Amino acid sequence: MTGTPAPASGPIAGSDIVLTFRDVDKTFRTGGRTVQALRGVNLEVRSGQVTGLVGPDGAGKTTLMRTTAGLLVPDAGAVTVLGLDATHDSLAVQSALGYMPQRFGLYEDLTVQENLDLYARLQGVPKGERAARYEELTRMTGLEPFTTRLAGHLSGGMKQKLGLACTLIRPPRLLLLDEPTVGVDPLSRRELWSIVYRLVREQGMSVLLSTAYLDEAERCDEVILIHEGEVLGRGPPQRFTTPLAGRTYAVSVPESLKKRTVHERLADAPDVVDAVIQGEHIRLVMAAHITPDLQRLLPGVRGVSIEPIAPRFEDSFIATLRDGADAEGAGAVAAPAPADAPPDAGAEHDTVIEVRGLQRRFGDFYAVRNLTFEVRRGEVFGLLGANGAGKSTTFRMLCGLLPPSGGELRVAGADLRTAAADVRARIGYMSQKFSLYGNLSVRENLEFFAGAYGLGGRRRRERIAWALSGFDLAPVREAVSGELPLGFKQRLSLACALMHEPRILFLDEPTSGIDPVARRGFWRRINVLAERGVTVLVTTHSMEEAEYCDRLMLIAAGEILALGTPREIKARARTPGHTHPSMEDAFIALIEEHERERGAAA
Amino acid sequence: MWQRIIALVKKEFLTLLKDKQSRLVLIGPPIIQLLVFGYAASFNLNHVPFAVYNEDPGPAARELVADFRGSPNFREVARITRAGQIAPTLDDRRALLVVHIGPRFSRDLQAGRPADLQVLLDGRNSNTALIALNYVRSIVIRFNEHWAAGHGLAAPPAHLAVRAWFNPNLESRWFIVPGIVGLLTLVVTMMVTVMSVAREREQGTFDQLLVTPLRPVEILLGKALPGLLIGLAEATFIIALAVLWFRVPLLGSLATLYTGVSVFLLSAIGVGLMISSLSATQQQGMVGAFLFLVPAIILSGFATPIANMPEIVQKLTLLNPMRYLMIVLRGVFLEETPFSLLFAQLWPMALIGVVSLALAGWLFRHRMY
Amino acid sequence: MRLEGLVRKEFLQILRDPSSIAIAFLLPVVLLLIFGYGVSLDAKHVPVALVVAQPSADTASFTGAFYHSRYFAPLSLPDMARATEALMQGRVQAIIRLRANFARRLRGPHGAPIQLIVNGVDANSARLIQGYVEGVWIGWLGQRARARGVALRIPVRLDPRVWFNSELRSRNYLVPGLIAVIMTLIGALLTALVMAREWERGTMEALMVTPVAMREVLLGKLIPYLILGMGGMALSVAMAVWLFHVPLRGSLAVLFLCAALFLLAALGMGLLISIIAKNQFVAGQTAIIATFLPAFVLSGFVFDIGSMPQAVQGITYLVAARYFVFILQTVFLAGDLWHIIVPNALALIAIAAIFLGLARHHARKRLE
Structure with missing residues (x-):
């Protein structure tokens, strides 16, 4: 890279450690509650490598990042950044490091170029050097063609790259990236990682990157695992996975059996620490020193086979949490109480949702273009796509919250926009971000939704009791729902949506930001509902979760990329060189193929 | 429902x-x-600040000034002795109005000629000025009635009898x-x-x-x-x-x-x-x-x-x-x-x-x- | 260079976001039009009922004076019952009653009474109506005396001279006062909302980790909105002079200099509110309650400060708009009276310094 200014020199150039935390505590007070965000944190970040700060939502990652940047003052302990005290020399620290906050810190009403200009001025990049720097950064991030576009009109992936370019405008010695890959499609995620690697390898930059995606931990040179404000472990990713060697297995499920049914049984089987659907297998983490026996795990099931596989980071995370706590407490999920949904009256293959040529235009922009699909009774149907692909628009049209510009749609035989109230009584809806009445307590929220669905008297009391016990909400029943951790909010939100025992369930991004333990519990509940004949339509951008669906629809730029079972979709990406593509591989391959086609057509 | x-x-x-x-x-x-x-x-004015510039030593002028001083609506804030003091008093808003009694006031009054009473008002806030002027007018009307009765002058052929309904004190x-x-x-x-x-x-x-x-x-x-x-x-x-x-x-x-x-x-x-x-x-x-x-x-x-x-x-x-x-x-x-x-x-x-x-x-x- | 970057960014945002332009330019126009035309204390064509029990030449000459006055819109009614009903229904504001013996008593020794009944509910209007009726009455007396060739014997003749606003047009003082209210709104509301927006969108966090100093962040907000506010000021002054024909007797330079001082105070208050509130809703509500209402009620713009109770008068000394209203009314209607402008300007400087100082003090490069 020619013309790159040397990274700003600090007082300890050449030192190996760029960041140290010594016994750092940090407490916040919100609405009478105190939250201990960091407890006795000790850590070091080495220069010239990528350090991953990994932990579920609410673990304290952002607090740690902000403390490093001198934006928060620790209650106790010391933070040293590049040899400077982050509390007292915060301005000097801020001059030496680059920090990309969670929402990228972009001015959405300024263009790409204007954002770059602003940060160049703020960082004091001399006028003469700017042009070269802009060229280099826009080339690296692929933003060259879009310099005059408003930042607000960029896709999530491009925003993230622009945010990165703005932080890199004067190459920092330490780069802090706070959840840079949230809400970004897999392709953009891959691109971001390759940029980060290049910065480290070619410029010797030190990077501290926080993420809630556990699979990203494996891409880091070193990982700091953080949970509830405490550092659970530090070291290269292998150090976390090695202890699990011999405890992880893959159970293959024949096509004749329902993956979901098998998974449900395995999750409840003895000595199973963790069971997740992964591709065509069920991935198992067994308790220590237990050799799995299929006869014991799945009595009476034929055609399944089991083989050991290499452990991954997520396995160790779940195992660390579950081995520590007693198996019931830490996130073990009991199946929802019976009498959850009445037995299904209709036949297995009735069409419940029917969509023909659905379109939605905003001005001259097509958010959704010509969608045609059906969802059958008792099916878990996934709508998969990156942010801005048109998932939410489609979802909102199905729920009758947005009028379509063209096409037809039927949910339970009616258009929900015009349907009579009793049709709406048959559906349950859980919106993105778990919209609840944030200043009401858990009980008040439940009571309100019970009332809104017209439940009264005994039935109302029964359902509220069911929700409190079945969703583990009893301990927090009087807590203000807005202040609950995300996992609780999600459970409460689902409980509210199920209050009236709907036949059809709409879930919009039900697991975004949720930690892996809570995610497992959520999918088990969905499985149980589906087994009872409830039709579930779910949107997600998580490739892994797509595997839980019976059928999937992949959409990009408002159009269908693929429609079918997860197996069928992955089959489309199979190449001689890549015989077992993951859902993510398939997604990227399909997007690239789609873009080639559009390019050829243009 | x-x-x-x-x-x-x-x-x-x-x-x-x-x-x-x-x-x-x-x-x-x-x-x-x-x-x-x-x-x-409130649009009511209490204690309108006023200044007196009295060039007439006669008793009639003193009587009129006393009427102003006695009114609950007015408050004397300054006494002016030279014409040059009028402008700054009004400019600074020390007084809303200046009552100017000329040197011939008592003489004119005694002689049965209409005696001029000059009132200089700060009109920046026209509403306040108008209300204050109304107060002044009431005092003058009352003074005239008094004077006419006391000096055997004929009353004007018609007089106003004012009553305010619903709010008699115009609060x-x-x-x-x-x-x-x-x-x-x-x-x-x-x-x-x-x-x-x-x-x-x-x-x-x-x-x-x-x-x-x-x-x-x-x-x-x-x-x-x-x-x-x-x-x-x-x-x-x-x-x-x-x-x-x-x-x-x-x-x-x-x-x-x-x-x-x-x-x-x-x-x-x-x-x-x-x-x-x-x-x-x-x-x-x-x-x-x-x-x-x-x-x-x-x-x-x-x-x-x-x-x-x-x-x-x-x-x-x-x-x-x-x-x-x-x-x-x-x-x-x-x-x-x-x-x-x-x-x-x-x-x-x-x-x-x-x-x-x-x-x-x-x-x-x-x-x- | 950093400050330049911030100022440039702010201007680009202003240009892109029509809402700040609307607040700075559309708001003054709309408010001035509504207030300028809507708020007037000058009663014209006051509907009055004339009840004449026994019409004669004398009564006709008296009532004729009402028909010729531009202040009245008279309505002849045959009896008091009808007149009372009209008063109750609000169709007339006052009743002027001439009894049956009017003509006879007119020639008697004690004179004839003219009964004036005003609806006292709106005390201010009632008093104005009373003044207008007195004017008509005195005019009629003089006219009558001249017609009969005798001098009207009035002991003391009132000779009012109104300074600064000789026609006593309420618009002449309401419009300058309004400019102060509008500047308060622009200053406080605009900054309160834009700072809160930076917090909510997460851009403040990104700004803070750059080497930029908090002083520069504040100046980066202050300078663009000062310029924008001055633009709104220029527009308001232009409307005042050309549309509402308010005389401008002082100099523009003094006017704008004082406006800049006042804007600094208002912007400082807006910055302070937004720094403390950090949430668009609370910031907006506080800005309205803490700035707009005091500027409206306690600045002396409509209501006379001298007539307020002592405690309330004390509060007005804390309201920057009070000083600005005084300066505006003086510069517009009286001219550059330095001994008024200087002390009031000093008060504005003090208030601006306090608010800006507090804003600077509370603005930390921290997220807590």
Whole structure:
């Protein structure tokens, strides 16, 4: 890279450690509650490598990042950044490091170029050097063609790259990236990682990157695992996975059996620490020193086979949490109480949702273009796509919250926009971000939704009791729902949506930001509902979760990329060189193929 | 149906009153505003500061000056001895007016020639100047009557006998305070309703409501009832303060008063909900409320009479529910206006209410993003 | 260079976001139009009922004076019952009653009474009406005396001279006062909302980790909105002079200099509110309650400060708009009276310094 200014020199150039935390505590007070965000944190970040700060939502990652940047003052302990005290020399620290906050810190009403200009001025990049720097950064991030576009009109992936370019405008010695890959499609995620690697390898930059995606931990040179404000472990990713060697297995499920049914049984089987659907297998983490026996795990099931596989980071995370706590407490999920949904009256293959040529235009922009699909009774149907692909628009049209510009749609035989109230009584809806009445307590929220669905008297009391016990909400029943951790909010939100025992369930991004333990519990509940004949339509951008669906629809730029079972979709990406593509591989391959086609057509 | 509405109303109240800050916003500002407005917003002048420039040593001049000094409306702040002092006294607003008695005043008076009394007024605030001038005129008229009687002069062929009905002492407060009842009721109701839909839209809970079996009419009722109840409570509180604290007479019937306030609340809630359902965010709702509130207050006749406005603006005020409420309030408070006379004010408010509520309900399902 | 970057960014945002332009330019226009035309204390064509029990030449000459006055819109009614009803219904503001013995008593030794009944509900209007009626009455007396060739014997003749606003047009003092209210709104509301927006969108966090100093962040907000506010000021002054024909007797330079001082105070208050509130809703509400209402009620713009109770008068000294209203009314109607402008300007400087100092003090490069 020619013309790159040397990274700003600090007082300890050449030192190996760029960041140290010594016994750092940090407490916040919100609405009478105190939250201990960091407890006795000790850590070091080495220069010239990528350090991953990994932990579920609410673990304290952002607090740690902000403390490093001198934006928060620790209650106790010391933070040293590049040899400077982050509390007292915060301005000097801020001059030496680059920090990309969670929402990228972009001015959405300024263009790409204007954002770059602003940060160049703020960082004091001399006028003469700017042009070269802009060229280099826009080339690296692929933003060259879009310099005059408003930042607000960029896709999530491009925003993230622009945010990165703005932080890199004067190459920092330490780069802090706070959840840079949230809400970004897999392709953009891959691109971001390759940029980060290049910065480290070619410029010797030190990077501290926080993420809630556990699979990203494996891409880091070193990982700091953080949970509830405490550092659970530090070291290269292998150090976390090695202890699990011999405890992880893959159970293959024949096509004749329902993956979901098998998974449900395995999750409840003895000595199973963790069971997740992964591709065509069920991935198992067994308790220590237990050799799995299929006869014991799945009595009476034929055609399944089991083989050991290499452990991954997520396995160790779940195992660390579950081995520590007693198996019931830490996130073990009991199946929802019976009498959850009445037995299904209709036949297995009735069409419940029917969509023909659905379109939605905003001005001259097509958010959704010509969608045609059906969802059958008792099916878990996934709508998969990156942010801005048109998932939410489609979802909102199905729920009758947005009028379509063209096409037809039927949910339970009616258009929900015009349907009579009793049709709406048959559906349950859980919106993105778990919209609840944030200043009401858990009980008040439940009571309100019970009332809104017209439940009264005994039935109302029964359902509220069911929700409190079945969703583990009893301990927090009087807590203000807005202040609950995300996992609780999600459970409460689902409980509210199920209050009236709907036949059809709409879930919009039900697991975004949720930690892996809570995610497992959520999918088990969905499985149980589906087994009872409830039709579930779910949107997600998580490739892994797509595997839980019976059928999937992949959409990009408002159009269908693929429609079918997860197996069928992955089959489309199979190449001689890549015989077992993951859902993510398939997604990227399909997007690239789609873009080639559009390019050829243009 | 009622079960669902009750659930909604209960939830609305909880959202509004649970949070300490919102409770404060509902109760604090109205009290402060009532007190500040009640005391500060008055057109009555007490102790108009004046200065005397008396060039006449005669007894008649002294008598006239004594009349000014004796009036409760006036307060002497300076005595002027040179003409050059007049300008700075008025410029600095040390005095609102200067009473100038020329050297020939007593002589003219004795000789039966009209004696000129020059009054120099600071006209920067023309209303204040006019009121002060009226006070001066009353003093002069009284002085003249006295002088005429004392010196055997014939009285003028006709004299004015003035009586003010409904407010015999022309207390500005009697006019302003009933107006404040309407003003604060409007502000509070707007604040409650304008945020209600916009907040839910912003937080995504409105979508949640729309997919429940609730009908738009039910949502509308659920959103309107809390506004109505809070508005009535607020109005009751302010009416009580007006009567008990500010001692404004309440001559008409409470039933008429509350009918007027309720119909008005219906229209205010309708407008508030309409603005709220048009807004996607709370900020938009707030700007919308502000854009409605300011003209609604200015063009209601609260502080300045509608009759003084240009013809077009007067026509425009017919759309303003506040305009009708002001007449109802002042009528019931001070004039003991019977219900039958106020019907002309009630039906326009009811019409505005019904139309705006219907629009708000329609917008629930037709304004979507 | 950093400050330049911030100022440039702010201007670009202003240009892109129509709402700040609307607040700065549309708001003054709309408010000035509404207030300028809507708020007037000058009663014209006051509807009055004339009840003449026994019409004669004398009564005709008296009532004729009402028909010729531009202040009155008279309505002849046959009896008091009808007149009272009209008064109750609000169709007339006052009743002028001439009894049956008017003509006879006119020639008697004690003179004839003219009964004036005003609706006292609106005390201010009632008093103005009384003054107008007195004017008509005195005019009629003089006219009558001249017609009969005798001198009217009035002992003391009132000779009022109104300075600064000789026609006593209420618009002449309301419009300058309004400019102060509008500047308060622009200053406080605009800054309160834009700062809160930076917090909510997370851009403040990104700004803070750059080497930029808090002083620069504040100046980066202050300078663009000062310029924008001055634009709104220029527009308001132009409307005042050309549309509402308010005389401008002082100099523009003094006017704008004082406006800049006042804007600094208002912007400082807006910054302070937004720094403390950090949430668009609370910031907006506080801005309205803490700035707009005091500017409206306690600035002396409509209501006379001298007539307020002592405690309330004390509060007005804390309201920046009070000083600005005084300066505006003086510069517009009286001219550059330095001994008035200087002390009031000093008060504005003090208030601006306090608010800006507090804003600077509370603005930390921290997220807590």
